[in-house]
Amino acid sequence: MKINKISELGVSQVLGIVQIVFMILLLAYVYNLNTQLARINKKLSAISNTGTKTPGTIKIKPDSQSPTMGTGAATVTMTIFSDFECSFCKVFATDIFPRLKEQYVDKGLMQVNFRHLPLAIHKNASMAAEASACINEQGKFWDLHDYLFKNQEKLNNNLINNWASDNNIDTAKLAGCIINHTYKTKVDKDMEEARSAGIQGTPAIIINGLVVMGAKPFEYFAEVINKEIAKIPGRTATETCN
Numbered sequence: 001m002k003i004n005k006i007s008e009l010g011v012s013q014v015l016g017i018v019q020i021v022f023m024i025l026l027l028a029y030v031y032n033l034n035t036q037l038a039r040i041n042k043k044l045s046a047i048s049n050t051g052t053k054t055p056g057t058i059k060i061k062p063d064s065q066s067p068t069m070g071t072g073a074a075t076v077t078m079t080i081f082s083d084f085e086c087s088f089c090k091v092f093a094t095d096i097f098p099r100l101k102e103q104y105v106d107k108g109l110m111q112v113n114f115r116h117l118p119l120a121i122h123k124n125a126s127m128a129a130e131a132s133a134c135i136n137e138q139g140k141f142w143d144l145h146d147y148l149f150k151n152q153e154k155l156n157n158n159l160i161n162n163w164a165s166d167n168n169i170d171t172a173k174l175a176g177c178i179i180n181h182t183y184k185t186k187v188d189k190d191m192e193e194a195r196s197a198g199i200q201g202t203p204a205i206i207i208n209g210l211v212v213m214g215a216k217p218f219e220y221f222a223e224v225i226n227k228e229i230a231k232i233p234g235r236t237a238t239e240t241c242n
Contacts, residue, residue, distance in 0.1 A: 057209035058197040060113070065133070065186050067141040069101070070111035076104065076228045079113045081194050081204040084129065084148045085122035085155055089203045091215040093149040099218050104225055114145070115190040117202050124155045127178060129187045131160050134177035138169055 060079045078100075082089045104110035116133070118125030128148060135144045147163050148155060157178065164171050177183060194204065197211075205212045205221070208228045212221065 058206060058211060059209060060115075060193065060197070060206055063113070063115075063189075065136075066190070067114040067132075067136045067145070068111060069114075069142060070105040071108050072111055074105075074109055074111040075232050076110040076208055076225050077113065078110055078225075079115060079206040081115045081117040081190070081199055081202060081206075083116075083118050083122060083125045083202040084132070085125040085152065086119065086202045087152070088215045090149045090152050092203045092205070093145065096215060096218050096221065100221055100225070103222065109229060110225060114141070115193065116187045117191055117194045117199070117204065118187065119202065124157075126184075126187065127157060128155060128160065130181060130183045131157075131174065131178055133183035133186050134174055135164070135169060138173075140167060140169065143167065 080092075080097075082093070100110070101112075105112055116129040118129045132141055132144050132148070135141050144160070144163060144167075148160070151159060161171060161174070163169075164174050194200070197206075199211070199213075201213060203213075203215060207221070207224050210224060210228075212224065
């Protein structure tokens with residue numbers, strides 16, 4: 001009986017030691033895991049900041065090949081760097097931009113320039129950018145722009161070709177543009193200009209040199225634009241007839 005009690009006591013001590021060791025190992029594992037997660041978060045934060053970090057103001061050079069909308073005499077110039085496969089670009093193009101166009105472009109207060117920034121993660125973005133640059137030469141870029149964003153989930157070569165056939169576009173010229181990458185140099189130029197300005201994500205909207213990243217609410221853009229208009233003596237965003 002005495003031997004059994006000693007054995008039971010020994011087993012209990014061993015189990016206690018095992019539990020302590022297990023807890024120490026578990027705590028060490030959790031600490032190591034948290035350390036690794038902290039490092040990963042730090043790296044992700046650095047990557048995120050690299051993609052969105054831009055100077056307070058940047059200057060975008062005029063480009064006669066880029067699609068434009070509105071009068072060149074407008075107080076405000078908006079340059080849009082976009083990707084036809086970017087979901088946030090779709091939000092901006094379909095939900096926000098039409099209201100900005102009505103409020104500012106149609107009233108002669110703002111001119112809009114479009115630049116291409118197809119991201120590598122989107123397989124059809126570069127093709128769509130080159131095709132739209134070709135369509136721009138035929139005067140229907142903004143029509144295609146609206147159509148592609150509204151049908152973004154179906155984006156491919158056939159979608160663009162079918163649209164072109166229905167809209168009196170020279171489909172032979174369009175096919176040649178896509179096959180021969182006629183406007184690749186133009187698209188690459190836009191991409192390089194974006195990178196030089198520190199822009200790596202889309203949509204990136206530059207308003208009189210001020211960089212706005214992402215599909216912010218209409219009210220956010222309106223506030224920025226109104227402030228730019230107010231800098232011109234005697235001008236307001238509501239000076240025209242509605």
